[in-house]
Amino acid sequence: MAMSLSDRPSLSAPLAHAARLGRGLVAAGIGLVVPPLCLSCRRPLVDPRTLCGPCVRDLEIITPPICDIMGTPLAFDAGPGARSPELRWNHPLYDKARAATVFGPMSQRLVHQLKYQDVPGMASLMARLMAPAIADLTAGADVLLPVPLHRRRLLARRYNQAVLIADALSPLVGLPVARHAVRRVRYTSHQVGLAREQRADNLHAAFRIVDRAAVDGKAVVLVDDVLTSGATADSxxxxxxxxxxxxxxVAVFARVVGEGNREPA
Structure with a gap:
């Protein structure tokens, strides 16, 4: 008796299994020829998604106590809701900020590799380091919003590093990414080396809402690689x-602490 199409066993599951097995064998073969490397210094590693021990030790991970508003490290624990003295003269217009690391030689190296060298896996690494640091920001939040680049800069760089980080963060924190809610409409000069007041002037009226429904009534978490003076986040x-x-x-991988909030070039 002839077997109907509906009675025939499906080939999709075995084919999918074979495809996964094939990809696994290819990855294993590549791993034997080219061992996994540290994302920063390229030392051989077991886990290809992370940093070697020396590079991890060179990262200045931010741990409590921190300022409840700015997320900057504090010299001593003053209890819940402690605030930095810097707020007396430099209070942000956003509600709160958190960062995984202090901006220093190692974090700068990782940021530059993400921004300018397109190192695979760097955004994912940053997201994994950021997720626990920003847990109090994402609790009760509605959406992640990567800081947009102007189209001229996006064409020159080919990708927005903030979008890559937000996409990697999304499954870790359970929030959607609003990639097109805001547009950067003013092309501004590079912010590196500018003081807070100069950054604020540089960013005046730089952004425009494109999708109001994506932000109206929402708790928005801005995502970027580095927070310096906070002028971009304020704008x-x-x-x-x-x-x-x-x-x-505001959720970032690294933030500049002290020294007039200037980012080294």
């Missing part, structure tokens, strides 16, 4: 709150 916070955002929080 975005003003734009987002004018569009109805109920909260604007």
């Amino acid at each position: 975005l916070a003003v734009t987002l709150k004018a569009a109805g955002a109920r909260a604007v929080r």
Whole structure:
């Protein structure tokens, strides 16, 4: 008796299994020829998604106590809700910020590899380091919003590092990514080396809301690689709150601490 199409065993599962097995064998073969390397210094590793011991030790991971608003390290633990003295003269327009690391030689190296050298896996590594550091920001939040690049800079760089980090963070924190809610409409000169006031002037009216529904009434978590003076985050916070955002929080891989909030070139 002839077998109908519906009675025939499906080939999709065996084919999918064979494909997965094939990819695993290829990866294993590549691993034997080219061992996994540290994402920073290229030392051989067991886990290809991370850093070697010396590079990890060179990272200045931010741990409590921290300022409840700025997320910067504090000299001593003053209890829940402790705030940095810097807030007296440098209070941000966003609600809170958190960073995984202090911006230093190693974090700068990783940021530059993500921004300018397109090192595979760097955004994923940053997201894994950021996720526990920003847990209090993402709790009760609605959406991740990567800081947008102007189209001229995006064409020159080919990708937005903030989008890569946000995409890697999304499954870790359980929040969607609003990639197109805000557009950068003013092309601004590079911010590196500028003081806070110069950065603020540079970013005046730099952003425009494109999708109001994506932010109206939402607690938004801005995502970027580095937080320096906070002028970009402040400008975005003003734009987002004018569009109805109920909260604007900032999550970054590294933040500059002290020294006038200037980022080394």
